[in-house]
Amino acid sequence: MTTVPVRLYVNGERHDIHVEPRRTLADALREDCRLTGTHLGCEHGVCGACTVLVDGQPVRACLMFAVQAEGTSVRTVEGLAPDDTTLHPVQQAFWENHGLQCGFCTPGFLMLITGLLEETPDASEDEIRDVLSSNLCRCTGYQNITKSALCAQRAMRFDELSEPTADAEVTE
Numbered sequence: 001m002t003t004v005p006v007r008l009y010v011n012g013e014r015h016d017i018h019v020e021p022r023r024t025l026a027d028a029l030r031e032d033c034r035l036t037g038t039h040l041g042c043e044h045g046v047c048g049a050c051t052v053l054v055d056g057q058p059v060r061a062c063l064m065f066a067v068q069a070e071g072t073s074v075r076t077v078e079g080l081a082p083d084d085t086t087l088h089p090v091q092q093a094f095w096e097n098h099g100l101q102c103g104f105c106t107p108g109f110l111m112l113i114t115g116l117l118e119e120t121p122d123a124s125e126d127e128i129r130d131v132l133s134s135n136l137c138r139c140t141g142y143q144n145i146t147k148s149a150l151c152a153q154r155a156m157r158f159d160e161l162s163e164p165t166a167d168a169e170v171t172e
């Protein structure tokens with residue numbers, strides 16, 4: 001088996017791994033870096049459960065080879081919370097707005113929303129809804145995920161968490 005060296009910076013930590021060229025970034029994160037928070041659903045780019053941030057951009061880790069991520073900075077769900085007792089604003093918003101049920105899709109949504117709100121803090125509700133439509137959830141019906149994203153947006157912009165305002169309410 002031919003392997004090649006790959007250096008990843010995951011959540012600020014350097015990982016020097018050796019992988020087959022065909023190994024996906026998702027498998028490298030889960031099996032070589034031992035970071036199993038990145039979930040695998042469809043493994044062919046449809047569900048978004050495997051979404052991570054690569055140099056700040058949301059990426060489906062099942063569609064990217066680990067060798068393509070050589071030298072990049074990768075953020076996974078394990079790197080979201082600033083410490084063991086504080087949630088990231090997006091995590092906090094999901095908790096407060098019941099943005100998850102079984103939780104399988106949640107790491108992907110958390111990373112997708114974090115990437116969006118860091119890149120586009122003033123994203124409109126329509127833009128947020130459009131981005132959220134790229135990931136699949138079989139449990140929630142998306143209403144509470146959307147509420148969570150809007151709440152997180154407010155928290156990240158104003159450094160506070162509160163219920164979405166009336167104009168940010170999600171229509172059923």
Ligand code: FES
Nearest residue numbers: 041042043048062
């Ligand atoms: S596991 Fe990557 S998109 Fe579904």
Ligand code: FES
Nearest residue numbers: 101102137138139
């Ligand atoms: S919470 Fe179960 S798939 Fe989304």
